[in-house]
Amino acid sequence: MKLLTTAFAAIAAIITAGAALADDYPNRPITWVVPFSPGGITDSGARTVAKVLGERLGQPVVIENKPGAGGIVGAEYVANAKPDGYTFLYASNGAVVTYPFLYKKLTFDPKTAFIPVHGMSSSPMLVVVRADAPYKTFDEMVAYAKKNPEKINYFTVGQGSAQHLLGELIQKEAGIKLTQIPYKGSAPALTDLLAGTIDMMLDYQSVMAPHIEAGKLRALGVSSDKRLAGMPEVKTLAEQGYPGAVFTAWSTIVLPAGTPQPIVDKLADAFAKTFADPEMIKYFADRGSNMMPGLAKEKLAAFFEDERVKTKAIIERAGIQPE
CATH class of the missing domain: 3.40.190.150 (Bordetella uptake gene, domain 1)
Known part of the structure; x- marks a missing residue:
């Protein structure tokens, strides 16, 4: 007791x-x-x-x-x-x-x-390229990537990051090969995208919207299951024929x-x-x-x-x- x-x-x-x-x-x-x-x-x-x-x-x-x-x-x-x-x-x-x-x-x-x-x-992620990229739509990017395996490189913050997983899903769904370029954050990657050092970013509306609106970048799609309210003109990857590329960070x-x-x-x-x-x-x-x-x-x-x-x-x- x-x-x-x-x-x-x-x-x-x-x-x-x-x-x-x-x-x-x-x-x-x-x-x-x-x-x-x-x-x-x-x-x-x-x-x-x-x-x-x-x-x-x-x-x-x-x-x-x-x-x-x-x-x-x-x-x-x-x-x-x-x-x-x-x-x-x-x-x-x-x-x-x-x-x-x-x-x-x-x-x-x-x-x-x-x-x-x-x-x-x-948040879902946008698939974004420079406005002067040789592909104007997601399908055109896929066609280019199939003709040029691993030539398109894209930003991630490392193995297993949201960008990496979405990038892998896109490659699997589209039957293409991209090259992952790890960064410590989106700010230096965005600088390199605008400068032409990298070809593509998978990132958020808040990061990309000002540069898209300024005509420097182009959104090829978004990883959500429905279009963004703030960017309704951007099609989802699913509605473009890639239903497995739905991912939210x-x-x-x-x-x-x-x-x-x-x-x-x-x-x-x-x-x-x-x-x-x-x-x-x-x-x-x-x-x-x-x-x-x-x-x-x-x-x-x-x-x-x-x-x-x-x-x-x-x-x-x-x-x-x-x-």
Whole structure:
């Protein structure tokens, strides 16, 4: 009986300590690790959200860019960070779902290294080339690629990234061979696309729209199952005869494993309120992104599991082999 009483007392002490931590959290600036280079859509989106989130929490949320290996460098950093709520990760498809299927050796297991906090947004990708490219439509690009195998090169942020998976699906669906060129983020890739160093980008409306509107780039298709509201003239790849090339990239927030639950709850609640802010709703809508309201904690964990099943099927269909 005495042992049981002691055990209950210990549990109560842990719960009380966790609650006390949450009451005092945050009492200093928080670091939001973005695993891609500055200047891209990920970075600019995080900075916009960080401003509103910081106001909600009463402390600055500081963006720290840690690019490299398609997001693995930043994910490793957060996986090994102190689990106190002061470091969290901008986690996209690759870091929390895809990479275990593509790399035989990772220094972290996404299933155990992170605690799901809240979903951010999901977005399809545009297939974009320069306006002076020798192909004016997606079918013309496919015809060119068939005559010139591997000559068309395209941007990704690394093996297993959203761009890479969509690129593999396009190659499989169209029966063509492209060449993947990895970058640390979309900003340097866009510079190279405009300069003619690379031939094609698979990226988001918010990144590409200004250059398409300026007549510098041309959109050949979009990877969604329906046309974008902001660019209704751009046909989906599915309606152009490539139904297997439907793919949506997404972004979420995760904390290091071991973070006290009261802190997880408080941060998830702050993100929920941030994403309900009219300024945030407009920001994402203007960029062709769909928000993920209510997708937090246990529901986000279930979403990850569903995505793992879907991603494994995509990788197998595309014939990608783990490295």
